[in-house]
Amino acid sequence: MEIRKDLPEIFEDFSEARRNGFISAKQFKDQNKPMIGTFCTYMPQELPLAMGAAVVSLCATSDETIADAEVDLPRNLCPLIKSSYGFGKTDKCPYFYFSDLVVGETTCDGKKKMYEHMGQFKDVYVMQLPNTQFGDQAFELWKSEIVKLKELLEEKFDVEITEDAIKSAINLKNRERSALKDFYSLGKLNPPAISGGDILKVLYGSTFKFNREDTIEEVKNLTSRILDEYNSGKKLDSKPRILITGCPIGGVTEKVVKAIEDNGAYVVFFENCMGAKAIEENVSEDNNDVYAALAEKYLSIGCSCMTPNPNRITMLNKAIDEYKVDAVVDVLLQACHTYSVETLTIKQFVNKEKNIPYMSIETDYSTSDVGQLNTRMSAFIEML
Template sequence: MSLVTDLPAIFDQFSEARQTGFLTVMDLKERGIPLVGTYCTFMPQEIPMAAGAVVVSLCSTSDETIEEAEKDLPRNLCPLIKSSYGFGKTDKCPYFYFSDLVVGETTCDGKKKMYEYMAEFKPVHVMQLPNSVKDDASRALWKAEMLRLQKTVEERFGHEISEDALRDAIALKNRERRALANFYHLGQLNPPALSGSDILKVVYGATFRFDKEALINELDAMTARVRQQWEEGQRLDPRPRILITGCPIGGAAEKVVRAIEENGGWVVGYENCTGAKATEQCVAETGDVYDA
């Protein structure tokens, strides 16, 4: 395969990663590698990674399955939940279809209801999220939840997770976080080096790139090249700078970014599950792995 060096072509590759990843996942399954599906940044990916599993973000990117979802779920639930459930119920999400386990979380009452129904046709493990990150009781609850997830993963896949394997997974995932954060921080440049649409293509597309080492190397090279070009004067025109927060952006929700940038602004930051929340903090690599 020839090396792609043109930045727009690289961005397009990341944009297409969700579709091209379907074939990769099929190959992983044929090789006997387990797949764990997730909907939330809170899920500690290092635990299934330490068991030799691949973690993938599940589909909730369009409204095409909402009508089917509303046959089971209340119509007044948010579109994100109904889309997620609908893609699973109809098997229109290959990632969901191939997932051996779905790990959910109690981020809202709607999601809890979704996981109740989803468990009728897919193995589901739901993590109980604490309401605080500061008090001892909340920290104890989250540690217990991670241990409970580890037990589920070990029993499901017949693979005992060693502390060394968990530390290796933490180190690898931290390297990925730092590579993504360094790319994401290009949005701090003023005038911008990249449009928000291009930043989103890479950050969202990276969730469907399953070779972590290759992803890290590609992100590092791309970040260095974009920064060099910016220093050489290749910059976008100055415009109002917009930060997007809230629910994940991807698929149909990308219209928000397009609307901003087609009307005189630049999206320079994503303070949501697609961007900063998933990359800004690394897991401690020393001490108790479950206190990290």
């Protein structure tokens, strides 16, 4: 995989962010401030931020604790769920340990049933997410769930969360999303300025930094530095341009990005939850009803747990054009039913509407399929 060797320290900073974040998490907790753990992009982070809490993603990305999880959970379950549960159960994840409350949502069946067991050893609160994004009922349900979460946080942590504080948190998150969006929009450059592996490092690493103002500045500086250097001639080679969609990736599943980039292509856009799905749209700052504004943004996320799920297609359509994508790779975590079933819709759209090749690959949190991934990617990229 070709990387920009002249920018190592910044990329390493993001790459190491999860590990280094443990120390910042401890320092944060030492100040007696609350930490909220989340498992999903639907969770409106603005609410905990509005009471001065830190928000941390607990989605695990390694197979280290899967055997422990399988004592309680079925083997034929998505590795993200098993691994996340396993890290909680074994107390091996400091972020889980430091979380005063875990907030989940009723997304896929596996996750929502797992929360019932997790509730035996951790304080878990589950928001009732509707299965559809359409109709007043769905909107009103999600809005009322957001208000309920605010009330629960106020009661549990004995604080008042004012609408002004929520507005400030919306503004902060919007600036963070915009900085990250400007960064991953570097993927539009053709030939690319940086590899997909480096884009992912920054997107993943930024979720483990607690001083959000600093992170916004850091990401902005990185973007403008890369742009300046690109304009003065530092470019990668022209190669086929790949869009990754599907289940969340990060940690061990970066093996998919590596297999693509080691075999002659670049990933220029990540549609999944570590990328644009979470970041592309901001919360309206014009709407005086902050709960409606939050409900509108978060309910529109194009996840396969929704039926129907046209917002995923809308984003893919736009990104394939804007990022001049040559092919789409749909990443499925084993036993993820909603994304697996949705592959047919995505394949038909990509092949028939966009006239470009599509490939789906199923993987897990082991490294046993790396050889097979390389073989499949090399054959796929060769025909582009």
